[in-house]
Amino acid sequence: MNDYDQISRKARTARRIRLTFTYALLAFWAVIVLFPFYWMILSSIKSYGSYNAEFTPKFFTTSPTLQNYKDAFTQVSLGRYFLNTFLFTVITTALMLAVIIFAAFAFSRLEFRGKNLVFTLFLSLMMIPSELVIITNFVTITNWGLRNTFTGLILPSVTSVFYIYLLKENFEQIPNDLYKAAKVDGTSDLKYLFKVMVPICSPTIVTVVILKVIECWNAYVWPRLITDDPNYFLVSNGISEIRENGFGRENIPAMMAAVVVISIPLIILFLIFHKKIMAGVSRGGTKG
Amino acid sequence: MSEITDKSSFSGPTSGNKPASMAVFVKKLRSLKAWLYLLPALLFLGIFMVYPLIDVLVYSFEEGYNSASQTSFGTGWFNYAYVLHDPYFLQAVKNTFLIVIITVPLSTLLALLISLALNSIKKLKEVFQTIFFLPYVTNTLAVGLVFMIMFKKTPYTDGLINMILAIFKSGPVDFIDGPYWAKMFVMCFYTIWVVLPFKVLILTSALASVDEVYYKAARIDGTSRFRQFTHITLPMISPMIFYLVITGFIGAFKAYSDEVAIFGTNLNSAGMNTIVGYVYDMLYGDAGGYPSYAAAAALILFAIVFTITVVNLLISKKTSIR
Numbered sequence: 227m228n229d230y231d232q233i234s235r236k237a238r239t240a241r242r243i244r245l246t247f248t249y250a251l252l253a254f255w256a257v258i259v260l261f262p263f264y265w266m267i268l269s270s271i272k273s274y275g276s277y278n279a280e281f282t283p284k285f286f287t288t289s290p291t292l293q294n295y296k297d298a299f300t301q302v303s304l305g306r307y308f309l310n311t312f313l314f315t316v317i318t319t320a321l322m323l324a325v326i327i328f329a330a331f332a333f334s335r336l337e338f339r340g341k342n343l344v345f346t347l348f349l350s351l352m353m354i355p356s357e358l359v360i361i362t363n364f365v366t367i368t369n370w371g372l373r374n375t376f377t378g379l380i381l382p383s384v385t386s387v388f389y390i391y392l393l394k395e396n397f398e399q400i401p402n403d404l405y406k407a408a409k410v411d412g413t414s415d416l417k418y419l420f421k422v423m424v425p426i427c428s429p430t431i432v433t434v435v436i437l438k439v440i441e442c443w444n445a446y447v448w449p450r451l452i453t454d455d456p457n458y459f460l461v462s463n464g465i466s467e468i469r470e471n472g473f474g475r476e477n478i479p480a481m482m483a484a485v486v487v488i489s490i491p492l493i494i495l496f497l498i499f500h501k502k503i504m505a506g507v508s509r510g511g512t513k514g
Numbered sequence: 515m516s517e518i519t520d521k522s523s524f525s526g527p528t529s530g531n532k533p534a535s536m537a538v539f540v541k542k543l544r545s546l547k548a549w550l551y552l553l554p555a556l557l558f559l560g561i562f563m564v565y566p567l568i569d570v571l572v573y574s575f576e577e578g579y580n581s582a583s584q585t586s587f588g589t590g591w592f593n594y595a596y597v598l599h600d601p602y603f604l605q606a607v608k609n610t611f612l613i614v615i616i617t618v619p620l621s622t623l624l625a626l627l628i629s630l631a632l633n634s635i636k637k638l639k640e641v642f643q644t645i646f647f648l649p650y651v652t653n654t655l656a657v658g659l660v661f662m663i664m665f666k667k668t669p670y671t672d673g674l675i676n677m678i679l680a681i682f683k684s685g686p687v688d689f690i691d692g693p694y695w696a697k698m699f700v701m702c703f704y705t706i707w708v709v710l711p712f713k714v715l716i717l718t719s720a721l722a723s724v725d726e727v728y729y730k731a732a733r734i735d736g737t738s739r740f741r742q743f744t745h746i747t748l749p750m751i752s753p754m755i756f757y758l759v760i761t762g763f764i765g766a767f768k769a770y771s772d773e774v775a776i777f778g779t780n781l782n783s784a785g786m787n788t789i790v791g792y793v794y795d796m797l798y799g800d801a802g803g804y805p806s807y808a809a810a811a812a813l814i815l816f817a818i819v820f821t822i823t824v825v826n827l828l829i830s831k832k833t834s835i836r
Contacts, residue, residue, distance in 0.1 A: 262661060
């Protein structure tokens, strides 16, 4: 056997070992990520009796039941929380889109005095943490008598300086000639905005929508402050309510059924749009 | 330039044959239109961002503010002094700092490791990427509940984690109502689980964007893999790492809903409150109704986060110059 063979064999072995380690690491972390999901589905299909009879939890169940899901929708108002969150998400996202599209358009295409100053002020607002302003917002909404209303839930989250910035940057990439041509043709600003700019920038708008929907679906702090009437709870508050005084005595399988139901919509959305969502988050996400 | 859309205003009596004044008028009108487009954003930001910012300062200096009668005794530093002497706040600061110091470096390192692994494989890469991203899109409060039951020890069952610990002849430990370190462990573990998807995503795309040419050149020179990593990969992705560290610090300092997810809403009694949690508890809830204390605590938090961010930025600047 000559040297070359030996070296190349050695290299191949090293490569194989390295790959094995790599896959082992990835598989290990994949298990850690996926296991909680498996565990919640598993617990949700165990019956109350069999769950509590297991002193050592089992990794499978021989008699799956859907009773817990029935309980989740009948014993607590999970359906109501769901509907609330859905409405909250749709309305907030729609309103926010309108607000940021107009603002981004003003900053990117229109000329007016003080534009740069206003934009700089806008940008400096990005540094303000929401924890700082939430105190007064809570007082404001309370004083307006908007606690336990959708208006109170929605109003403070319909603007985002960051999304205005993201959209404005994108709008500016559209050549100005297009705007001038449209003007010559007699197209109104509004028409130009919605017929030309918005379609061209739809990838950015999709990104913003994705991020906002995820944010709305997981919103917890503000809804908790502003609602104490279960009729206006969102899913996050609902789950925390269920946890504290939901199904009577520690009915964990039913609790897990509720958790599964709450998690599913976003997971399905994610599985369908995972490429778009991941691209969107890497462009404008902030979490963690 | 013709402003055809605003034809109606041209036919008005003000626009005569004087082109100069008309130009001024048109300019003003267009300026007005721009402000109109901006109006919703300005209104919302003004009411829910700018005004609160000033108001929170006012609150924090108003002593003995009563939200029912809206009166206060006077102004001064009392609220800050009160908060800084409140054992609950000090506990919250301790918890928050521990979470930050443990989770930020660990999650960044782990994310780097996973992204490097992801980047070195071809088969199943996309599957793994999708799986790793899953926690990002789940409701943290809902999944926190699953972590809670996996770690919890009840009279009926020791729980899943204790079952695994038993294999290694240790435990059982009650991770949810037990000793402080156990609770902190669950907290950090869950935090890392939650923040990792974002970091892995960012680092994977940063790694993928490093030009293959550098590695080819290094391989021709016979550079070891470790050296390739420290001399090519790390410098190339260091801006992204700094970005993640900075946003990681900011995010971890604001930890709150993950804590609620694991330990429930009464974080003070669990001894696991965070600074943000303290702010909200002061504002609302069983012990709430003190916006002044909440404001003082929130401003202290802001000062901490701001200082650390500035330090981080300075370090990153120095490192990148070198």
